[in-house]
Amino acid sequence: MPPVLLLLSLIPTQPKDILEPSNLVAWCVVPFDASQRGPEERAKMLKKLGFSMLAYDWRAKHVPTFEKEILALKKQGIEMFAFWGQHESMFRLIEKHGIAPQIWQIAPSPRGASQKEKVEKSAKALLPLVNRARKLKCKVGLYNHGGWSGEPENMVAVCQWLRKNAKADHVGLVYNFHHGHGHIKNFSALLSKMKPYLLCVNLNGMNPQAKPKILPLGKGKHEVEMMRALTQSGYKGPIGILDHRSNLDAEKSLRQNLDGLKKIRERLSK
Numbered sequence: 001m002p003p004v005l006l007l008l009s010l011i012p013t014q015p016k017d018i019l020e021p022s023n024l025v026a027w028c029v030v031p032f033d034a035s036q037r038g039p040e041e042r043a044k045m046l047k048k049l050g051f052s053m054l055a056y057d058w059r060a061k062h063v064p065t066f067e068k069e070i071l072a073l074k075k076q077g078i079e080m081f082a083f084w085g086q087h088e089s090m091f092r093l094i095e096k097h098g099i100a101p102q103i104w105q106i107a108p109s110p111r112g113a114s115q116k117e118k119v120e121k122s123a124k125a126l127l128p129l130v131n132r133a134r135k136l137k138c139k140v141g142l143y144n145h146g147g148w149s150g151e152p153e154n155m156v157a158v159c160q161w162l163r164k165n166a167k168a169d170h171v172g173l174v175y176n177f178h179h180g181h182g183h184i185k186n187f188s189a190l191l192s193k194m195k196p197y198l199l200c201v202n203l204n205g206m207n208p209q210a211k212p213k214i215l216p217l218g219k220g221k222h223e224v225e226m227m228r229a230l231t232q233s234g235y236k237g238p239i240g241i242l243d244h245r246s247n248l249d250a251e252k253s254l255r256q257n258l259d260g261l262k263k264i265r266e267r268l269s270k
Contacts, residue, residue: 047077
C-alpha cells in the first residue's frame with residue numbers, strides 16, 4: 001500500500017452524524033397538515049425544507065392519490081422511505097414503481113397465559129405481512145403505539161421470534177419518542193435492547209406524563225438527554241421529524257422541529 005493510503009487508513013473514521021439533514025425523515029405530515037396540501041404541493045414543501053425522505057401516513061381519503069404521491073416525490077428527488085400500515089393499492093404500486101418503503105405496523109397485543117404465549121401469538125399474527133413484505137423486498141418496522149406491543153421489551157421479543165422462527169431478518173423496530181413518555185427514566189437501558197433492531201427513531205419534545213404529548217424539539221425537559229443517549233449508542237439509522245399537529249401548517253410545524261434540532265445538535269456537539 002502506498003504511504004499516503006496507509007496513513008489515511010490509520011486515521012479513525014468519524015462516526016456518522018445521525019442528526020444531519022440528509023438523514024432526516026418527515027413523519028406524520030399527510031393527514032395532520034392544517035393546509036391539507038396535495039401530493040405535488042407537499043413534495044415541493046418537503047424539498048424546500050431540505051428533506052430527502054418521507055414516511056407516508058394516510059387516511060381513507062388519501063388512497064386515490066397514492067400513485068400521485070409516489071410520482072410527486074420522485075419528481076422532487078424524495079424517497080418514500082416508509083408507508084404506514086397496509087393497503088392493497090400500495091402493495092400493487094410498490095411493485096409497479098419498483099420502490100421498497102419500510103412498512104410500519106403496530107404489532108397485536110394478544111391475550112395469553114404467559115409472556116411466551118403473547119409473543120408467539122403477536123408474531124404469528126404478523127406473518128402474512130412479514131411474508132408479503134419479503135416478496136416485495138420491503139422491511140417491516142414494528143411500531144410502538146402504546147399498550148403491550150408498544151413496550152420495548154415486547155417489541156424486541158416479537159422481532160426476535162420472527163427473525164428466529166420465520167427467518168425474517170427484514171423485520172425491525174421503529175421507536176417513537178411521542179409514544180414513549182413512560183420510558184423517559186430508563187430510556188438508555190431500553191435503547192440498548194432495541195438498538196440491534198432499530199430501523200428508525202422519531203423524535204419529539206419530551207415532558208413528563210406527556211404534558212403535552214406533541215411538543216417541538218427543544219421545548220421539552222427530557223429530549224436532549226434522550227437524544228444524547230441515542231447519538232452515543234452507536235445507532236446509525238434514519239431520524240424522523242414530526243409534524244403531527246393538525247392545527248398548524250405542516251411547513252411551520254416541521255420547521256419548528258428542524259430549528260429545535262439544530263440547536264440541540266449544537267449542544268450535543270460540545
